[in-house]
Structures are given as structure tokens and as C-alpha cells.
Amino acid sequence: MQVPIGDDDQSNFEDTVQPAEANEEEAPELKLKPLPEELKYAYLGEQQTYTVVISSQLTHDQEGKLLSILKRHKTAFSWTLKDIKGINPLICTHRIHLEENAKTTRQPQRSLNPHMKEVVKNEVFKLLDVGIIYPISDSKWVSPT
Numbered sequence: 001m002q003v004p005i006g007d008d009d010q011s012n013f014e015d016t017v018q019p020a021e022a023n024e025e026e027a028p029e030l031k032l033k034p035l036p037e038e039l040k041y042a043y044l045g046e047q048q049t050y051t052v053v054i055s056s057q058l059t060h061d062q063e064g065k066l067l068s069i070l071k072r073h074k075t076a077f078s079w080t081l082k083d084i085k086g087i088n089p090l091i092c093t094h095r096i097h098l099e100e101n102a103k104t105t106r107q108p109q110r111s112l113n114p115h116m117k118e119v120v121k122n123e124v125f126k127l128l129d130v131g132i133i134y135p136i137s138d139s140k141w142v143s144p145t
Contacts, residue, residue: 044071050079081130 030051032041038057044050044067052070054063078084098104112120127133 042067044074050074081126081132084130084132 032051035041035053038055039053040056042052042054042063044052052067054066058066124133128135
């Protein structure tokens with residue numbers, strides 16, 4: 001069931017959805033990379049925190065309006081991995097339904113060069129630590145500890 005949101009309902013909706021304001025001290029530190037000429041960095045917080053990439057072709061007025069909207073809703077963005085909320089598997093779990101006579105096959109594991117293998121392993125551990133992914137019951141996962 002969908003409920004249309006009118007102009008007067010919109011303000012009530014925004015009031016209920018707004019999370020608590022983030023602290024400037026908790027802002028992530030990023031390594032900024034060179035950007036193409038048509039893009040530039042802008043900051044939503046004090047002391048150059050909460051970095052966003054915007055078009056460098058915006059007028060001063062357009063840039064000001066864009067940044068004010070982004071500042072007003074900066075809590076809607078995930079600034080670190082820990083800000084990303086996973087979906088509870090009780091709510092949404094993908095299942096592959098096979099025909100009764102379908103034969104399952106297992107593909108051989110692909111090999112990675114040692115450098116990429118380490119990068120992938122670190123990324124998987126990061127995602128496990130913050131709860132975005134989790135081991136399943138029939139996996140052969142080994143704890144990093």
C-alpha cells in the first residue's frame with residue numbers, strides 16, 4: 001500500500017526520518033585524489049570535513065544552494081563503512097529455486113595474484129567487521145582472529 005505524500009505531509013515525514021546530527025570530530029579522514037577539470041571538492045563541515053565532489057561549472061549561487069541542501073541532509077549519507085546499515089536476512093534473503101531434475105555444478109576457484117588476493121581478503125574482513133556481510137552456515141569461513 002502506497003500513501004501519497006502531499007506538501008503538508010512532507011514536513012512531517014522529514015521530521016520523523018531525520019537522524020541525529022553527526023559530530024565534526026567523527027568525520028572521516030580521506031585521501032583526496034586529483035579530479036578532472038570539470039569536478040572539484042567541496043566540504044559540508046567545518047575545517048574541511050565531509051568531502052563531496054561537485055561540478056566545477058556551477059555558478060557561485062548554484063554551488064551555495066547545492067551545498068546548503070547537502071549540509072541539511074548530510075546525515076543521509078554513509079561517510080564510513082560503519083555508517084552503512086545491512087539488510088536483516090530475516091527480511092530479505094535471495095534464494096535460487098532450481099527445477100527438481102536440475103544438476104548443480106561447482107565452478108573451480110579462480111586464482112588471484114598474491115597482491116590482489118591480499119587486497120580482496122582485507123576488503124572482505126572490513127565488510128565482515130562492520131556487519132555488511134556475514135558468513136553463512138555452509139561456508140568454510142575461517143575467523144581472522
